[in-house]
Amino acid sequence: MDSAKTRPVSSGENSAGPRRGRSRWTIALYLFAVLAAFYSFWPILVMALEGYNVDLGPIFAGKAVRLVGGLQFPPGLFLPTPAFYLQALSLEAYPRLVADTLIIAALSITISLAVGIPVAYVTARIDIRGKNLVAYLLLALRTCSQFVVIIPLYIAYSKFGLYDSFTGIALAEQVLILTVVVWMLRGFFMEIPQVVYEAATVFGKNEWQVLRRVVLPMVMPGVVVTTLFALVLLWNEFLIADTLTGIATRTVSVGVWEGMSINQLSFSALAWDSLNAAGTLAYIPAIIVLLLVRRYFARGFRLGLGS
Amino acid sequence: MESRSWYLLFLPVFAVIGLVEVYPLILSAYLSFTNLNGVPALANYITLASDPAFFSALNVSLFYSLASTIIAVAIGLGLTYILTQSLPGKRVFEATYLLPLAVTPIVVGVLFSPSSVWDDVQQFSHFILGFPYFNELTPIFYFPVMIFSESWEWAPLILLVAMSISTNIPKEVFEAAESHGASTLQKFRMVILPAILKSPVMQFVIVLRFIDAMRAFEIPLAWSNWLGYTTTPGSPVDTISLYLYKLLFASSQGFPIGVVSAAALTLFAITFAGAVVLLRILKAVGG
Numbered sequence: 001m002d003s004a005k006t007r008p009v010s011s012g013e014n015s016a017g018p019r020r021g022r023s024r025w026t027i028a029l030y031l032f033a034v035l036a037a038f039y040s041f042w043p044i045l046v047m048a049l050e051g052y053n054v055d056l057g058p059i060f061a062g063k064a065v066r067l068v069g070g071l072q073f074p075p076g077l078f079l080p081t082p083a084f085y086l087q088a089l090s091l092e093a094y095p096r097l098v099a100d101t102l103i104i105a106a107l108s109i110t111i112s113l114a115v116g117i118p119v120a121y122v123t124a125r126i127d128i129r130g131k132n133l134v135a136y137l138l139l140a141l142r143t144c145s146q147f148v149v150i151i152p153l154y155i156a157y158s159k160f161g162l163y164d165s166f167t168g169i170a171l172a173e174q175v176l177i178l179t180v181v182v183w184m185l186r187g188f189f190m191e192i193p194q195v196v197y198e199a200a201t202v203f204g205k206n207e208w209q210v211l212r213r214v215v216l217p218m219v220m221p222g223v224v225v226t227t228l229f230a231l232v233l234l235w236n237e238f239l240i241a242d243t244l245t246g247i248a249t250r251t252v253s254v255g256v257w258e259g260m261s262i263n264q265l266s267f268s269a270l271a272w273d274s275l276n277a278a279g280t281l282a283y284i285p286a287i288i289v290l291l292l293v294r295r296y297f298a299r300g301f302r303l304g305l306g307s
Numbered sequence: 308m309e310s311r312s313w314y315l316l317f318l319p320v321f322a323v324i325g326l327v328e329v330y331p332l333i334l335s336a337y338l339s340f341t342n343l344n345g346v347p348a349l350a351n352y353i354t355l356a357s358d359p360a361f362f363s364a365l366n367v368s369l370f371y372s373l374a375s376t377i378i379a380v381a382i383g384l385g386l387t388y389i390l391t392q393s394l395p396g397k398r399v400f401e402a403t404y405l406l407p408l409a410v411t412p413i414v415v416g417v418l419f420s421p422s423s424v425w426d427d428v429q430q431f432s433h434f435i436l437g438f439p440y441f442n443e444l445t446p447i448f449y450f451p452v453m454i455f456s457e458s459w460e461w462a463p464l465i466l467l468v469a470m471s472i473s474t475n476i477p478k479e480v481f482e483a484a485e486s487h488g489a490s491t492l493q494k495f496r497m498v499i500l501p502a503i504l505k506s507p508v509m510q511f512v513i514v515l516r517f518i519d520a521m522r523a524f525e526i527p528l529a530w531s532n533w534l535g536y537t538t539t540p541g542s543p544v545d546t547i548s549l550y551l552y553k554l555l556f557a558s559s560q561g562f563p564i565g566v567v568s569a570a571a572l573t574l575f576a577i578t579f580a581g582a583v584v585l586l587r588i589l590k591a592v593g594g
Contacts, residue, residue: 147568190507225471235409
């Protein structure tokens with residue numbers, strides 16, 4: 001690549017040498033990318049297949065699969081079946097769990113955005129005393145163990161009838177997401193160049209108009225990223241949901257765990273398969289949401305960059 | 308706008324954190340410093356300090372969170388490098404790399420369990436490569452696996468944030484780098500990487516990862532099961548959260564709210580100190 005140092009890399013008039021080097025590099029990179037993809041989805045795939053009772057060993061039994069010093073796969077039964085998925089879906093609990101989780105997530109994210117956006121803007125942009133104190137206070141409270149919060153909230157919720165209610169759990173989940181929302185948005189507000197604010201002020205807009213008309217549209221991609229992240233956190237959250245929800249508002253992760261802790265008592269192959277089916281059903285909606293929002297997220301950025 | 312009226316915008320946040328964080332914090336502190344009759348006492352902290360299981364859990368938590376944060380950042384940046392190159396089918400790769408983020412931690416504990424992924428690895432190495440079976444239930448195996456599964460799950464978050472930062476770098480910067488003859492690796496190392504590490508969003512996400520890993524619960528819970536400690540305290544993989552959970556819900560000696568509050572506050576103090584130190588380090592490295 002020495003010759004490339006003096007010339008623009010993308011000029012296209014390079015000699016064959018660097019280009020061949022580059023294509024070999026591309027192949028290596030591609031291999032690396034495929035390996036990374038395999039690392040990302042293989043465990044997920046294994047679980048989905050286990051839910052179908054798929055074991056690959058019996059397929060290879062008696063066939064020439066061994067490499068150096070390997071053994072023959074022992075013969076076994078290859079009996080894939082959708083029964084465990086059908087069983088998990090027919091339990092009627094699954095759609096309820098997903099719906100409850102989404103209601104809780106929507107409510108919590110609405111609260112934290114409504115409360116958090118003004119704070120993020122002020123602590124990132126406005127020159128007032130004590131703004132860093134507020135930001136770091138929020139960060140400090142986030143380091144709080146869930147157990148500090150769970151016991152008092154459980155006592156208070158039982159007293160005021162908030163236990164096992166959507167409002168109660170959405171408020172409690174602020175422990176998990178409020179700081180994240182404020183700090184991430186604060187970062188996105190900070191990344192907007194100062195020039196934008198100055199230009200907007202020159203055109204005679206007051207601070208409120210600057211926030212609403214100029215800054216908020218610019219941080220929309222940031223809001224989407226933040227919402228996505230909060231959604232993932234809420235979908236995965238287990239401890240707070242486990243202690244503060246009951247039958248009426250149980251979330252997916254708690255639901256899977258409840259099934260799992262029953263299965264632990266009799267750890268048969270059957271229970272293992274239905275556990276894997278339940279686990280697969282738990283991550284499928286999350287994957288769909290993630291992939292859908294990802295597309296919007298990329299588009300939002302292109303719009304944000306104005307190209 | 309009048310500078311004082313900006314403070315009004317803080318009020319809703321104070322209302323929310325007052326209800327769900329400050330009030331519980333004060334009540335927990337009160338519970339931890341009193342005995343069952345409400346008399347001020349340090350008994351809870353003394354009980355805690357004389358429990359070797361607490362210190363074991365503290366060690367596990369610290370090691371687990373530091374190691375998994377570092378590995379997640381390393382993997383995330385590696386994936387970012389792949390995706391910032393011109394690569395056919397890049398969008399498919401990007402979607403694939405994000406998948407682990409969607410898997411619930413409790414399910415991650417199941418994915419990387421001896422009977423799931425490692426069963427396949429065992430089969431492959433035994434029947435195809437001819438190695439003997441290895442024991443999954445030794446510390447030298449399960450600690451790295453737990454840490455790796457935590458990193459596996461959260462590396463996509465680093466990727467997500469890093470990609471959004473690198474998309475925001477002005478095109479002129481890349482053009483300038485190219486006109487100076489920078490290779491793709493140099494462009495990544497000298498343009499993209501500094502921008503990523505300097506970003507306040509990225510620094511916050513790394514600190515957050517450390518904080519959340521300090522409270523890790525689900526993956527250790529799964530492994531404590533694979534090791535045969537269903538809800539029995541004292542498993543070698545207990546993190547502080549798991550230790551507290553077992554103390555609270557599986558304890559034979561009643562409902563030790565005071566001790567749990569004391570331990571939770573201790574964890575809070577340690578996590579807080581760790582987060583402050585980590586943020587300082589990141590600011591010093593990233594500039």
